[in-house]
Amino acid sequence: MDFNFNGLNEEEVTRSRELNGNNEIIEQKSETFLKKFLGNFNDPMIKILSVCCILLLVLSLFGIIKMIEPVSIAMAIFVATIVSTLNEYSSGKKFRSLQEEANKILVKVYRNNNVKEILIDEIVVGDYVLLNSGDKIPADGIVVYGHFKVDNSVLNGESDENPKQPVTDDTVLDDKIDFTHPNKTYRGAVVSHGEGVIKIEKVGMQTVNGIMMQNMNIEDTPSPLQIKLSDLAAKISKIGYMGAILIGILNFLYTSLHLNDPSVFFTAANSLEIAKTALNSLIYAVIIIVMAVPEGLPLMIAIVLSQNMQKMLKDNVLVRKLVGIETAGSLNILFSDKTGTITKGRLEVILFQNGSFDSYKEYAEIPDELRKLVNTAISKNTSSMIAENGAIIGGNSTERSILGFIDRNEIDDNIEVKTKQVFNSTNKYSASELDSNLNLTFYKGAPERLLEKCTTYYDNDGNKQAFTKKPDITKVIDDLAKKSIRVLALTVSDKKLTEDVVPEEMTFLGILGIRDDIRPEAVKAIEEVMTAGIQVIMITGDRKETAMAIAKDSGLLTSDKEVVLTSDELQTMSDEEIKKVLPDVRVIARALPMDKFRLVGLAQELGLVAGMTGDGVNDAPALKRSDIGFAMGSGTEIAKEVGDIIILDDNFQSIEKAVLYGRTIYNNIKKFLKFQLNINISAVLISVIAPFTGVQNPLTILQILWINMIMDTLAALALGGEPALSEYMKERPKSRSEKIVSKSMSTAIFWTGIWTTIISILFLKLDIFRNLFADEIHHLTAYFCLFVFSGLFNGFNVRSDKINVFSNLSLNPNFLKVFALIFIIQIVLVYIGGEIFRTVPLSVSEWLVIFGLSVLIIPVDMIRKLIFPAKTYNK
Structure with a gap:
């Protein structure tokens, strides 16, 4: 280059920085650890548990129940929220470290009549920056020397190289943003050919990148799982409160009417006894509410998200927001970039x-x-x-x-x-x-x-x-x-x-x-995603003919019924017209940023869970608005800032893996719910029915809390480790409004719940069972174990919808370990529980009876699977 620019001196640099600031792109302020921690208390299940914990705490302060009971609930709440917070915070740190690397880019500038390299953040307005092939343009400026071409794809999605030339004395420039202007350059574009010098006009938050960052104020959309769990929590609350009131009344009536002279009991003289009986019934009702709520669910979700987040990182998928994993599994429609994602870039x-x-x-x-x-x-x-x-x-x-x-x-x-x-x-x-x-x-x-x-x-x-x-x-x-x-x-x-x-x-x-x-692996990944029932729409800045050719070769376009639209055609269509044709759309060519934003919104209005991939400034609004934004690892700071998940290798195959992990999490949550709600429903039903059969409190308050604690927390560990199975990709996607407890799940829960209730009542009342035990206390101890072990064996049932309850068991070695641990803990408790837990040691023959009856839940559920086979896969 035969030219010479003196550049700014140190005094001019300081003055420019004071007037216009530096070139730092200020990210959206990340939440502190404390704010993230407190924010996780908005979880619907955590809210219910917190209310239960407060009720139990009040009772314990008056000496009515032991302090261990509210403490155990508080521990469950704390562990669930802290695990979730730690993982989100650590993924945030990983993201920030990636951004710090991006900010270490060195730029060649003219300063004090010399060319020197400085960090990108140190550039100021007025600097002359030397650009060569392969350099990223560090800030918005105008070309003052040389001829070169730039790749603006991260800014406007267009893959065509845009030629740049120096301004002349006759050049008239305005403030209009025009990525293809021959004299203007914008931060983030890459010099693809040639060399030149630009004069910096805008830096930092005044650049196009910075302005887009400031405009990212769209409210986060609640994830599908959050919506479903909120609905479930509301129903559990309603059923739990109604059940608690009913059981409390029944318990009070049973206690009072089974006295020697009930008529004498209901007198003013016995007001203290009446109050005590009413208080005990209230306590029992509160415990039933606690029992009705699966407090292990938040912990289970936190654990399973944490486990899968680490696995996904090994597969080049960085999860910025944990909720993004499960949202990926609920995708109905995915708007995907072409360049670098479906193609090699x-x-x-x-x-x-x-x-x-x-x-x-x-x-x-x-x-x-x-x-x-x-x-x-x-x-x-x-x-x-x-x-x-x-x-x-x-x-x-x-x-x-x-x-x-x-x-x-x-x-x-x-x-x-x-x-x-x-x-x-x-x-x-x-x-x-x-x-x-x-x-x-x-x-x-x-x-x-x-x-x-x-x-x-x-x-x-x-x-x-x-x-x-x-x-x-x-x-x-x-x-x-x-x-x-x-x-x-x-x-x-x-x-x-x-x-x-x-x-x-x-x-x-x-x-x-x-x-x-096209990436060879992307073709197979697209096929897998489409087989999973997810509609994939390729959005590109390329012309229609090019887009159609890529779409056909990648397997996106397979029939004449499928629709290819251009941005111009979209502009002529109303929202309602687009909604009608959207299910058949496969390609959007010559797309503009507002097209992506609009399409994501329309998909959501149709009740679809919408995902968006992107890497450029133009993708940021749509990434933010979508239910889950997949930002490319090579993309701009803005795209990665608003994305929920960062695809480090820019590969569509990694998106497929994210969907699989998301579906695995969703299925594991459903397995846990089937396991836990069976226990909760049977416990509530037994508590309602038992008084009418002459059995009061077959399970003590402490036993109920014990069952709740070990079944919730330890079972969460066991079922949270269930593996990612390729068969999940054959399931139909879940709609935004679909209930997490489906009809088939309800059938499974009530089937085993009714069985547990029936076997419990028969065991408690029939002499054929009572006579197998030494006395009443041995009989009640045995029932305590029968209830626990029946729930544990049901864990094998919920693992799979198949008849073979041992399928894929080797892929989750922790399952047998955790369940063996629960068995051992329960047996040990029988021998050391004493009066506190109302237990006495049992003989070998008594243990055999318990095991024999509790394992029956497996063949009983097999019958249900034969009568009501699960309809899981797409047809």
Whole structure:
């Protein structure tokens, strides 16, 4: 570069920073650990548990119940909230560390008549920044020197390179944001070719990036799971309170009416006894409320989200918000970027075809003699070069992709370029005359410019043959163009290079097909996601023909009924018209930022759980508005700031994994609910029915709290570790309004709940069971264990909807360990519980009776699975 900019001196830098600030992009203020912790108390289940805890605490302060009871509930609340908070905080730290790395970018600027490198945040208005190919533009500015092209895809989604040129004395600039303006540059764009100097006009929060960051004030949408759990909590509260009142009244009546002389009991003289009886009934009612609420659910959710967050990080999925994992599993519709997500995000040669109509996808597949010619034609006729570390630098993206096609180890360094002609838009070709024994000139350019001059072609052995099938090659080129594959022709002449002249009688070497090709793994991932019932809509800034070609090759477009729309067409349609056609839409071409935002909102109005992928400034509003935003790891700070999940490898396959993990979490939560609600419902039913059968308090208050504690917390650990199964991807997606406790779940819960109630009443009342035990206290101890063990064996039932309750058990080794631990703890409690827990040691024969009856719940539920098979998969 033959120019000289003195740049700012230190005094001018200080003054500029005082007037306009520095170049720091201030992120949305992250929540403190304490604020996150307190915010987690808004969980609907936590709210109910907190009320129960307060009620029990009041009773314990008056000495009515033991302090251990409210303490156990408080511990469950604390552990659940602290686990959730710790994981969100740690993922936030991981995200901030990624952002800190982004802020360590060094930028070349002119300062004090020298070029120096400074951190991107230190740039100020008035700085002259030197840009080379591959550099990210650090702030908004105007071009003052040089000619270069920039990739604006992170700003406007367009993959086309945009040329930039210096301002002149006649240039009139306004404040309008125009990413394609030839004189304006914006933070985040990448220099794809050439070099130049820009003068910084706006920095930090005044840049387009900064303005977008300030506008990210859209309220977070409640996740589908939060909506479902709120609904469940409301129902549990209603049922629990109604049940508690009924059981409290029944308990009071049973106690008072079973005295020696009930008529004497209801007198003023016995008001103290009446009050005590009423108080005991109230306590029992409160315990029933506690029993009705699955307080292990928040803990279970926190544990399972934590476990899967770590697994997902290994799969290049960074979860910024834990709730984002389960939301991914509830997706109905996904709006996906094309570039870098479905495609590789870079141009590459995807085929070479010679004059014999032999096509090769890989360079190594080309026959030896022909391959030598192809290597020379590419390596000696390029504006790119290979650096010492093997990286391809210089040139535009097309030149780099072509040079990347060949094996660099086969390049003949003895062949020198005698003279060359660079590509320009007028000639549409480049050429190199080689000074070697070859005495050939190699041409590379537009087929329509070179093909007509060819009279011969090289066969696979490198011999010249008469070129008689030129029209057939033209047809091949046209077919490739329909697939949005750019084609360049390679030709050879034995004549010397004459500037701006294409020689006659050239030899056709072959054509190169170039495209930002589809990720091979993305095709399978798209198929998996679509099989999961999720509608995928590709949104791209590309023209309609290119978008359709990519969509067909990736498996998104499979029939004529599916719809492809452009942004212009969207603008002419009303919201209602779009809603009608949305289920059939597969591609949006030439998309604008407002299109993405609008489509996400309309999908949500249809009751769909909407996801959005994005990496640029233009994607940020839609990422924020969506139920779950997948930000790309290579994207802008704004996109990552508003995203719920960051896809570190920019790969659609990682989105598929996020969906699988989300569905796994959802299924594990449902398993836990089936397990826990069975216990809760049977406990409430037994408490209601028992007084009418002459059995008062078959389970003591402390026993109920004990069951609640071990079943909730330990079972959460066991069921939370259930593995991610590929079969979950065959399930239909859950709608936003769908209840978490489905009809099939309700059937399973009530089936085993009714069985547990029936076997409990029979066990408590029939002499055939009572006579198997030494006395009443042994009988009640046995029932306490029977209730616990029946619930535990039901854990095998809830693991799978299949008849085989042991399926995939080896994939969750903690399940057997935790359940064995509960068995051991329960047995030990029988021997040490004494009067506190109303237990006495049991004999071997008594233990065998308990085990035999409790394990019956497994075959009983198998019958239910045969009668009411689960309808899980898409058909």
